[in-house]
Amino acid sequence: MSENILETIKLFYDYSGLQVLTGVDLQVEKGERHAIIGPNGAGKTTLFNVITGMYSPSRGKVMFKGKNVSGFKPHKLSRLGMGRSFQITSTFHNLSTFQNIRMGVLSRMGIRFNMFNRVDKMEEVTKETNAILERINLKEETHAPADALSYGKHRSLEVSLAMSTDPDLVMLDEPTAGMSRDETHNAVDLIRRLTEGKTMVIVEHDMDVVFSLADRITVLHHGKVLAVGKPDEIRNMKEVKDAYLGHRREV
Ligand SMILES: Nc1ncnc2c1ncn2[C@@H]1O[C@H](COP(=O)(O)OP(=O)(O)OP(=O)(O)O)[C@@H](O)[C@H]1O
Helix, strand or coil: CCCEEEEEEEEEEEECCEEEEEEEEEEEECCCEEEEECCCCCCHHHHHHHHCCCCCCCEEEEEECCEECCCCCHHHHHHHCEEECCCCCCCCCCCEHHHHHHHHHHHHHCCCCCCCCCHHHHHHHHHHHHHHHHHCCCHHHCCCEHHHCCHHHHHHHHHHHHHHCCCCEEEEECCCCCCCHHHHHHHHHHHHHHCCCCEEEEECCCHHHHHHHCCEEEEEECCEEEEEECHHHHHCCHHHHHHHHCCCCCC
């Protein structure tokens, strides 16, 4: 039987009385890449923010690895194994590409970076950091400050940073927003490689990205789950088409 790593149970959220989530039941299985889609204003970003601890739900539960984590703050969720990237870029701007990734590696290994660390430990960290930079095609930008990277590379760094702590679940909020077609193509390729065999939840507008990455999709509409299924099933569901057409967007 498949195991849910993440579940929301009758989740509600309102912005000062404006009901945005109205009883969301989401189930994410361990090892799957799960996309959350839906027309504008469906509540996707709000749901993302409630799951990742930016907001506390007004009612309902968020269950992560079988534990009720409703209202837990992001750093606590991170310690429990929930990684995330942000829609707003979240790298350390003044640090180099190398230093950014090293932060993630250090955090995964539970090491604080200081002059008293054992040299062999730091060598291991450096080796691992370089291996990641190689894998994400940022080897040439090793010493460049994160700020100096192109938009696409910066966002790739961000996703890699989220993955470098080796989370049990990674939550990605529109990782390809604002990218060109080429950048999007590269980012999808990178995300696919980095999340191989891992569990990922992605909130994404770009349907090409969703259909090429997701094993399963949950469609939100008016703050509730409208449909759940494999990409092909979702593509052919009349109620999903109707929800999108009502918002002049095609699936
Ligand atoms: N900080 C806020 N204060 C008040 N209302 C908000 C706030 N953020 C979002 N909303 C409203 O909540 C509803 C859901 O917004 P949300 O951003 O979660 O939807 P979404 O599905 O992510 O939309 P989009 O596809 O446009 O990104 C919208 O009606 C939006 O106007």
